[in-house]
Amino acid sequence: MKFNPKTLRKIVLDMAYAGSAVHIGCAFSIIEILSVLYKNHLRYPENNPLSEHRDYFLLSKGHGVMAQYACMHELGWLSDDAISNYFFNGSDLKGLSDSRIPGIEVTSGSLGHGFSVGVGLAMGAKLNKTNQDTYVLVGDGEINEGPIWEGAMFAAHHNLDNFMVIVDENGFQAMGKTQDIIGLGSIQSKFESFGFDSITVDGHDEIAINKAIEKLRNSDTKRPKALIAKTVKGKGVDFMEDDNSWHYTRLDKESYRDAIASINEGDV
Amino acid sequence: MRQALSDVLVELGKKDPKVLLLTGDHGYALFDDFRRECPNQYINVGIAEQNMVGVAAGLARSGFRPIVYGLSAFVPIRVLEQIKLDVAHDHLPVIFIGDGAGFVYSHLGTSHQSTEDIACSRVIPNLSVYSPADRFELTQCLSIAYRNNSAAYLRIGKADRGDVHQSLLNIKSGELIQVKKEKEGRYSFIATGSMVRTAIDVADKLHNINVWSVPFIKPIDRSMVEKICHNSEAIVVFEEHSKFGGLGSLIAEIASESSPVKILHVSVDDQFSQKCGTYEYLLQEHELDFSTVHKKVCNYLQSV
Numbered sequence: 010m011k012f013n014p015k016t017l018r019k020i021v022l023d024m025a026y027a028g029s030a031v032h033i034g035c036a037f038s039i040i041e042i043l044s045v046l047y048k049n050h051l052r053y054p055e056n057n058p059l060s061e062h063r064d065y066f067l068l069s070k071g072h073g074v075m076a077q078y079a080c081m082h083e084l085g086w087l088s089d090d091a092i093s094n095y096f097f098n099g100s101d102l103k104g105l106s107d108s109r110i111p112g113i114e115v116t117s118g119s120l121g122h123g124f125s126v127g128v129g130l131a132m133g134a135k136l137n138k139t140n141q142d143t144y145v146l147v148g149d150g151e152i153n154e155g156p157i158w159e160g161a162m163f164a165a166h167h168n169l170d171n172f173m174v175i176v177d178e179n180g181f182q183a184m185g186k187t188q189d190i191i192g193l194g195s196i197q198s199k200f201e202s203f204g205f206d207s208i209t210v211d212g213h214d215e216i217a218i219n220k221a222i223e224k225l226r227n228s229d230t231k232r233p234k235a236l237i238a239k240t241v242k243g244k245g246v247d248f249m250e251d252d253n254s255w256h257y258t259r260l261d262k263e264s265y266r267d268a269i270a271s272i273n274e275g276d277v
Numbered sequence: 278m279r280q281a282l283s284d285v286l287v288e289l290g291k292k293d294p295k296v297l298l299l300t301g302d303h304g305y306a307l308f309d310d311f312r313r314e315c316p317n318q319y320i321n322v323g324i325a326e327q328n329m330v331g332v333a334a335g336l337a338r339s340g341f342r343p344i345v346y347g348l349s350a351f352v353p354i355r356v357l358e359q360i361k362l363d364v365a366h367d368h369l370p371v372i373f374i375g376d377g378a379g380f381v382y383s384h385l386g387t388s389h390q391s392t393e394d395i396a397c398s399r400v401i402p403n404l405s406v407y408s409p410a411d412r413f414e415l416t417q418c419l420s421i422a423y424r425n426n427s428a429a430y431l432r433i434g435k436a437d438r439g440d441v442h443q444s445l446l447n448i449k450s451g452e453l454i455q456v457k458k459e460k461e462g463r464y465s466f467i468a469t470g471s472m473v474r475t476a477i478d479v480a481d482k483l484h485n486i487n488v489w490s491v492p493f494i495k496p497i498d499r500s501m502v503e504k505i506c507h508n509s510e511a512i513v514v515f516e517e518h519s520k521f522g523g524l525g526s527l528i529a530e531i532a533s534e535s536s537p538v539k540i541l542h543v544s545v546d547d548q549f550s551q552k553c554g555t556y557e558y559l560l561q562e563h564e565l566d567f568s569t570v571h572k573k574v575c576n577y578l579q580s581v
Contacts, residue, residue, distance in 0.1 A: 129335015
């Protein structure tokens with residue numbers, strides 16, 4: 010079965026260990042969301058990441074890109090070598106998403122960009138009268154960025170019901186807890202008040218995520234959609250969960266081995 | 278010049294239904310013709326320039342040809358990162374028009390004045406930078422930007438200083454345009470935008486001056502610049518832009534590599550405007566008015 014969360018997390022660990030890369034926690038909180046999207050929703054005709062008829066998935070929080078690489082590996086878009094040679098000199102896959110890699114739509118890392126580009130893609134699909142859907146995944150810390158809310162107003166004003174934002178609400182940003190840095194309050198209420206249909210869901214429950222996306226998609230309103238996914242940063246490895254140091258910490262031989270063991274023994 | 282801008286936009290919009298005009302709630306009256314002729318191709322994105330550029334990038338990815346309009350203090354300055362990451366990085370065909378460059382908004386103060394936009398935009402890879410001097414150059418620049426099908430920034434400064442050319446030009450992208458030619462041209466004036474008029478006026482008071490207009494800041498025909506530098510005893514560069522990173526810097530960069538020559542920079546010093554006043558008043562404050570420039574240039578040419 011493709012897109013098994015345990016498999017995806019192990020690919021992330023393999024990459025992070027190979028490249029001595031950071032941002033493991035950022036990738037682990039979005040594994041189930043990506044699994045559901047790639048498994049059930051994103052349409053890539055002929056499995057072509059560059060198909061002009063594809064749906065658009067924009068990872069606006071580029072810090073979670075290893076989770077996307079893992080999915081792209083499952084799709085056959087990335088080779089085994091691309092995973093095992095992560096961060097090697099002359100390699101293509103960077104620590105933050107780069108749009109020159111087929112399958113990645115926007116260059117992120119500087120936050121708050123992907124949302125607006127996604128809004129433009131959704132508007133383009135409307136103007137072109139295609140049935141393409143656009144999904145943009147943002148971090149909860151990322152919604153500190155002003156352009157997110159500029160884009161939200163625009164999407165609602167123009168009835169972009171083919172646009173869905175998914176918020177990875179893991180409660181952390183780079184320097185600590187979101188509530189201690191810029192309190193976000195109810196993210197769902199915020200998007201509701203900006204004119205979105207919205208649902209909050211357990212971001213690690215694949216069935217619930219899938220149902221919520223379907224429900225939002227099947228809504229008969231013209232409003233854009235917001236899925237708020239309550240997640241755990243570092244999910245899947247017991248000693249990484251809710252420990253923000255795994256935003257920055259690199260794996261060594263021992264922690265890599267322990268992390269793999271934790272995934273094997275864990276429920277998710 | 279503004280009518281010429283409107284005319285070209287209408288022409289492009291009518292010719293190509295994929296052309297979309299995006300504005301950040303700026304351009305009052307300027308777009309009346311476009312809105313009448315191409316009502317479905319006009320989007321007022323609201324006072325949200327960052328989102329406007331991201332949306333333009335998404336639309337360009339969907340096969341559209343967005344033309345993004347703003348004041349040059351905001352487009353490109355406020356949205357430089359969006360231009361870099363969302364547009365230029367991916368070679369998307371978005372044309373940015375920055376209006377009111379320099380001291381056009383003389384009464385409104387620093388927020389609406391723009392003397393850093395050339396410096397900031399020309400360092401972005403894949404982004405062309407144009408700075409027309411009159412309606413004929415503007416028409417040519419915008420047409421070339423559209424034909425090139427890539428990202429471009431078009432700087433529009435003071436728009437009512439009169440024509441520099443007699444008629445529509447037939448020039449290639451990158452070319453400098455000679456607007457005053459003397460048989461015994463010992464010195465060359467190289468100017469862009471609003472200051473081409475000043476360069477011509479100063480040259481008319483002197484002798485042996487060739488004057489060149491530079492509508493294409495990037496890419497620029499380097500060999501033409503080298504030739505001009507090689508054939509001149511001294512150069513004066515005129516621009517309503519900071520002395521850092523603009524046309525003067527560009528000419529100096531090229532000259533220093535292959536054709537060293539003395540260069541006087543007639544440009545904006547490293548300071549913001551201090552006072553309120555007319556456009557002419559602001560030019561005086563920044564020592565860019567005709568009489569100050571004339572004096573400065575005479576002194577310089579006597580000293581070289």
